[in-house]
Amino acid sequence: MAIDIGIAKKDRETVAKHLSKLLADTYSLYLKTHSFHWNVTGPQFNSLHTMFEVQYNELWTAADEVAERIRILDVFAPGSYSQFGKLTSIKEEAGVPEWKDMVAQLVEGHEIAAATARDTIKAADTAGDEGTADMVTGRLKEHEKTAWMLRSLLK
Template sequence: MAMNIGIAKKDREAIAKHLSKLLADTYSLYLKTHSFHWNVTGLQFNSLHAMFETQYNELWLAADEVAERIRTLDVFAPGSYSQFGKLSAIKEESGVPDWKDMVGQLVEGHEIVAHTARETIKVADKAGDEGTADMVTGRLKEHEKTAWMLRSLLK
């Protein structure tokens, strides 16, 4: 049965392309945050360990929401590390930086995802896809707030 939700197939595919990048950024940031949760050390251990756990749980749920929106648009969502690696702008961390560098990398990551979200909203708005624009606006606000909270630790 053909999809008829009021958004042309080419527009759904363009939106899904941007959502796929958002998904890859979200998942990559999730993985980095989870790793930092496991490996943080120092005087800030307790507070950062708990904060990172809250953040990676939120990112995990967000990834599912973004992937399901891609499927709602009748496009398959990327779901492998190689696909995410090609799509994501989040830099991989293979070592274990100190807590300040962890926080700095997470600020940068949330800001990258905020940029990706803004671009996705533009494409969704142009196509009249209020559902995607609304969902991604919520994601944008969450990433901006998290970046602010993390950045505050470094002052």
């Protein structure tokens, strides 16, 4: 059955490409945050271990929401590490940095995801896709807030 939600196929595909980048950033940030949760050490261990858990759970839920929005637009969502690796702007961390570097990397990751969200909102606005713009605005606010909270630990 053909989809007819008031957004042209070309526009849906354009928005889905932006959402796919946001999904890749979200999933990559989820994986990094979860790894840091497992491996953090130092005097801030308890608070960071707990904070990272809250953050990776939020990112996990967000990844599902973004992927489902791509499907709502009748486009298949990326779902492999190789696809995410090509789409994301989040740098992978192969080692176990000190806690301050973990926090700094997560700040950077949330700022990158916020920038991706802003680009996605612009594409959604151009396409007349209020549903995507609304959802991604929430994601933008969450990434900005998380970056601020993490950044505050480094001052």
